[in-house]
Amino acid sequence: YQLPKVYKALEFFGLETGAFSQLTQKYMTENFNPKTPDREGVRYYSYGATVEPSLWSMFRQSHRIIERLEGPNDGLVSVESAKWGTYKGTLKDVSHLDLINWTNRLRWYVWELTGNKRK
Numbered sequence: 001y002q003l004p005k006v007y008k009a010l011e012f013f014g015l016e017t018g019a020f021s022q023l024t025q026k027y028m029t030e031n032f033n034p035k036t037p038d039r040e041g042v043r044y045y046s047y048g049a050t051v052e053p054s055l056w057s058m059f060r061q062s063h064r065i066i067e068r069l070e071g072p073n074d075g076l077v078s079v080e081s082a083k084w085g086t087y088k089g090t091l092k093d094v095s096h097l098d099l100i101n102w103t104n105r106l107r108w109y110v111w112e113l114t115g116n117k118r119k
Helices: 003-012 018-021 026-035 060-070 101-115
Strands: 045-049 085-092
Touching: 003 101
Parallel strands: 045 085
Antiparallel strands: none
16 A cells, blocks of 8 residues: 555656556456467466575565565565466575576676676
């Protein structure tokens, strides 16, 4: 019930909030999934991930909320929500940033900021 106020505050500071509304069960159930049906003849596979965020992790709070509502998660997506088609398994100690390869990008960025070249 507080989210609209949070969105308005973020927008006041010039931060885009449109994508946040797409990160809900309601949006996925009522909008995305009906508009994105499986195609006949296409095989679908999925993996989930779990992580125990460190004290300094940006996913610490979101992980706690999702874990309370849906169980094990990668800090942003629960294992249950990740299941689509044939579920291949759950990756352990893998955050959402690891899954989308941002962890390496951030490491490379910091590495290059310190004057090193990526090989």
